[in-house]
Every structure is written in structure tokens, then in C-alpha cells.
Amino acid sequence: MRILGVDTATSTASVALIEDGRLVAEEVHSSRGSANQSQTVNSRVNHAEIILPLIEAALRKAAASLRDLSGLAVSIGPGSFTGLRIGLSTVKGLAYGLDIPVVGISTLLANAARVNDFDGLICSFLDARKKEVYAALFCRNGDALTRLTEDRVAGASEVIELAEELAGAASCLFIGDGSTSYEKLLMDALGNRALWRADDSYPSLASAVARLSETRFQETQEMNLGSLVPVYLRSSEAEFRIKNLT
Numbered sequence: 001m002r003i004l005g006v007d008t009a010t011s012t013a014s015v016a017l018i019e020d021g022r023l024v025a026e027e028v029h030s031s032r033g034s035a036n037q038s039q040t041v042n043s044r045v046n047h048a049e050i051i052l053p054l055i056e057a058a059l060r061k062a063a064a065s066l067r068d069l070s071g072l073a074v075s076i077g078p079g080s081f082t083g084l085r086i087g088l089s090t091v092k093g094l095a096y097g098l099d100i101p102v103v104g105i106s107t108l109l110a111n112a113a114r115v116n117d118f119d120g121l122i123c124s125f126l127d128a129r130k131k132e133v134y135a136a137l138f139c140r141n142g143d144a145l146t147r148l149t150e151d152r153v154a155g156a157s158e159v160i161e162l163a164e165e166l167a168g169a170a171s172c173l174f175i176g177d178g179s180t181s182y183e184k185l186l187m188d189a190l191g192n193r194a195l196w197r198a199d200d201s202y203p204s205l206a207s208a209v210a211r212l213s214e215t216r217f218q219e220t221q222e223m224n225l226g227s228l229v230p231v232y233l234r235s236s237e238a239e240f241r242i243k244n245l246t
Contacts, residue, residue, distance in 0.1 A: 001070040001217065005210025006057065008047040008087035009079025009107040010126065010155040010177065014204035015054040017062050018211060025062040027054040028204050046090040047086045055090075069100055073213035075205060076104035077231035078151060079126065084230040092225050100218075103213040104228050108136040108151045110208040111176055115140060118173045118195070121148075123163045125178035127151050133178040134233065135159040137166060156182040160189045171195050175202070 002024075005016045012030040016023060029050050035098045051201065059065060074091040077084045088104075095102040108124040115122055118182035119140050126134040133156045137148040152159075156178065164171045174186060186194040 003071050003210045005073045005206040007075040007205035008083040009075045013047045014206035015058045016207035016210050017058050025058040027058045047083050051090050071100040071217050073209045075209050077109040078233040079107045103216045105209045108215045110205050112138045113208040114202040121167050121172040123174045124176045125176040127178045164189050187242050
């Protein structure tokens with residue numbers, strides 16, 4: 001089974017092709033100009049401009065074509081509202097044209113599933129701006145990843161307090177750009193029990209999205225694109241302003 005995973009939920013867009021659980025090709029591009037970005041295109045372009053070239057580059061690297069795909073997988077949020085819409089519209093368009101199934105995967109779950117070198121409490125911790133984070137807590141034991149909380153948007157301090165409570169005397173690994181944005185809060189609350197890694201030290205979000213989708217594809221081959229919608233968790237800026245005016 002060949003699955004193409006797509007992620008545009010954060011500032012780093014990625015595409016990954018897996019075949020029977022094995023990563024065949026991966027392309028990553030950061031709008032922040034990461035040193036490890038794909039050389040396919042200029043770093044200043046946005047996700048709408050980059051996602052199709054990334055897909056083409058990944059398929060070319062694997063000597064494959066869109067017609068060789070068994071299914072598509074996409075991160076559905078939470079994350080950047082614009083990024084999520086771009087990823088979903090791209091994947092839906094391809095799925096319609098190719099007549100293949102598509103699966104949506106939580107961005108926070110995929111982010112935690114990238115971890116391959118740590119057992120214990122993992123906090124998927126993405127900067128949501130406005131002094132908030134998108135977060136969820138998981139426990140990793142070998143290849144098993146168990147969800148401990150639902151995806152949420154909350155103040156960074158609130159999430160860190162919950163992580164501290166669940167961790168007890170143990171360490172907690174924070175993964176995502178929120179760990180950089182709130183490094184001082186993490187250190188103040190957990191000290192050396194707070195661990196974090198650079199995003200580029202792990203496989204891409206897209207590769208985790210593709211891998212997580214395999215079980216779902218094995219369970220069903222139905223393509224229900226109508227029910228595939230972004231998970232925002234909070235109102236858009238426009239909706240927020242309207243609420244404040246009423």
C-alpha cells in the first residue's frame with residue numbers, strides 16, 4: 001500500500017510517501033527558512049504555492065506517480081486556519097481526480113507520533129499565538145502511543161501545569177514550536193524534567209500522518225470527503241471580532 005501524507009498545519013509544510021510502512025520519500029519546506037528545508041523551491045513562497053511542487057518532488061524521488069497511490073492522508077488540525085484549508089483542498093482535489101480514499105489525522109497526534117527515541121509522557125505543544133497553545137498529552141511505550149487527553153487550545157501555563165501533574169517525578173518531552181516560545185515557563189515549572197527537541201531532529205509531520213493512516217485504510221476503503229473538515233478548536237479572527245462587537 002502506497003500512501004501519500006500531507007501536512008500544512010504549521011509553518012513547515014511537508015509531504016511524505018510511505019509504502020507498506022516504510023518511508024520512501026519525504027519533502028519538507030519551512031516558511032521560516034529552515035536550514036533543512038527542501039531545495040525544490042524558494043523559502044519565501046507560502047503553502048499554497050509550495051504544496052504541489054513538494055508532492056511532485058516526493059513522487060519524483062520515489063520514481064512514482066499519483067496513479068501509483070493507494071490512498072491520501074492529511075493533517076486536519078488544529079493548526080493554522082489558512083494552512084489547514086490549503087492542505088485539505090489540495091488533498092480533496094487529488095482524491096476526487098484519482099478516485100482513491102483519504103484519511104484525516106489529528107495534527108497533535110501526528111506531532112507526538114514523530115517521537116522515536118523517548119518512552120514516557122509526551123506533550124504535543126504547538127504555538128497557537130495569542131498566548132495560547134494547541135496541545136495534547138500522550139504516553140509512549142515502545143511502538144505504542146496512548147492518548148491521555150483530547151486535543152485542546154489553552155493557555156500555555158494551563159497545559160504545562162497539567163503536564164507537571166501527570167509527569168510527577170518523571171520527565172515530559174515537549175515537541176512542537178510551543179516549547180521554544182514558552183521555554184522559560186517550561187523550565188520554571190519542570191526544571192530539568194522538561195525535555196524538548198528541535199523539530200528537524202524527527203521525521204516530518206507528513207510521514208507520521210501517512211503512517212498513522214495505515215490502520216484506518218486497512219479498516220475501511222471508503223472515501224467520505226464530505227465529512228473531512230478542519231479541526232480549528234477556536235474561532236477565527238473575524239469571528240472573534242464579530243463576537244466582541246455584539
